[in-house]
Amino acid sequence: MNYTLQQLRIFKTIAETKSITKASEILHLTQPAVSIQLKKLQEQFDIPLTEVIGRQLYITEFGNEIAQVSERILNEIQTIRYRSRAYKGQLVGTLRISIVSTAKYVMPYFLSGFMREHQGVDLQMDVTNKAGVIGSLEENAVDFALVSVLPEQFDMDMVTLMKNKLFLVGSKAPVEKGRNVKKSDFEKLPFIFRENGSATRRAMVDFLQANGIRTGKRMQLTSNEAVKQAVIAGLGYSIMPIIGLKNELNMGSLQILPVKGLPISTTWNLIWLKSKKFSPIAEAYLEYVRAEKDAIIREKFQWYEGY
Known part of the structure; x- marks a missing residue:
């Protein structure tokens, strides 16, 4: 047999995810590359490692045993690498x-x-x-x-x-240029919130409640990146940390809207x-x-x- 460590690593990941697509994402490889390596590994065994029923990939009993052995081999290789560096006085x-x-x-x-x-x-x-x-x-x-x-x-x-600063941002200004967004303006604005448990959401809600501000239509998304893309698309406005908005602010796809009491600074x-x-x-x-x-x-x- 002549299988490689890369083939074992790929197969272990396929066994863990039950998906060539997900394995390719985790390993930062293309799906064809993962499929080719799986095929080359399979060619070295007479017993199937995987089977496809419908459109779902399953790992056979034999395949699960190979995945377990692969994990042990890869862990031992990692240990060798750590010990080699440790003998050289390096942190491992x-x-x-x-x-x-x-x-x-x-x-x-x-x-x-x-x-x-x-x-x-x-x-x-x-x-x-x-x-x-x-x-x-x-x-x-x-x-x-x-x-x-x-x-x-x-x-x-x-x-x-360093400081974390949160501003009201939108893809376009909802009021005439040079004027602050006022309490009465917020009631007309669709607003995009982060999910419960988010510190950004907590800061936004605290600001709105402390100032007695009610917003228009509410939407909730589960990541800062998702909120950013929604605001760029014009779905609504949000109070966001600007640390992740450098390119959008420079290109003009987002703008900071002046509001009394903002930015929130943590x-x-x-x-x-x-x-x-x-x-x-x-x-x-x-x-x-x-x-x-x-x-x-x-x-x-x-x-x-x-x-």
């Missing part, structure tokens, strides 16, 4: 981070330099909402989390990174449980953030400070 292992969805526009810039410097470190980053981040902390499943609203139920330490904080026992990787990353954060903000987020 996984850095685990949970972030709220809007933080995907922030966190990568505070990771890229560290990951380049430490080739033996893998990254596992869960992008979720505030409720998901809290769950990760409760389960001690992560080293760090990045949030703009601090959870109140934990005893935490933190490093403050702070991005890298947090961790005070009782957390850091691994060498987590300790090294915290040192990196403390040393480099000001330079990263100056280099990558200078545009943002002007708003």
Whole structure:
């Protein structure tokens, strides 16, 4: 037999997802490439690894056994890689981070330099909402989390990174140029909200309630990116963090609308449980953030400070 590690990795992913399409997305490969490697692996066995019933892909009993063996082989290869780097005095292992969805526009810039410097470190980053981040902390499943609203139920330490600013945005102004959007204007505007559990939604709702503002038609979407695309398409208006709107603001597909009391300003904080026992990787990353954060903000987020 002459199967490759790539074939085993692909088949393990197919077995986990029960889908060539999903496996190709996870592995960042084309569907034809995944199908070809599956076919080459199958050619080395007389017993089917998969079967298709209707349009659904199923893994055979034999295929499940091969998937389990593949996982063990790939884990051993990973162990060899870690041990090889450890003998060279390099950091090895996984850095685990949970972030709220809007933080995907922030966190990568505070990771890229560290990951380049430490080739033996893998990254596992869960992008979720505030409720998901809290769950990760409760389960001690992560080293760090990045949030703009601090959870109140934990005893935490933190490093403050940068401001998070939320403005009213739309694809076009609902009032004449130069005039603020007033309380009476909001009642005519279709408004797009994030889902329950989102810190962005909480900030928006708090602002509207504190100012006695009622909006027009309401819509709810489950990601910041979905809200952004809906606002660009003219479905409605929203109060959004502008950290993810740089290109849209520059191109004019979105504009900030002046409203008394906005922007809402919070702070991005890298947090961790005070009782957390850091691994060498987590300790090294915290040192990196403390040393480099000001330079990263100056280099990558200078545009943002002007708003």
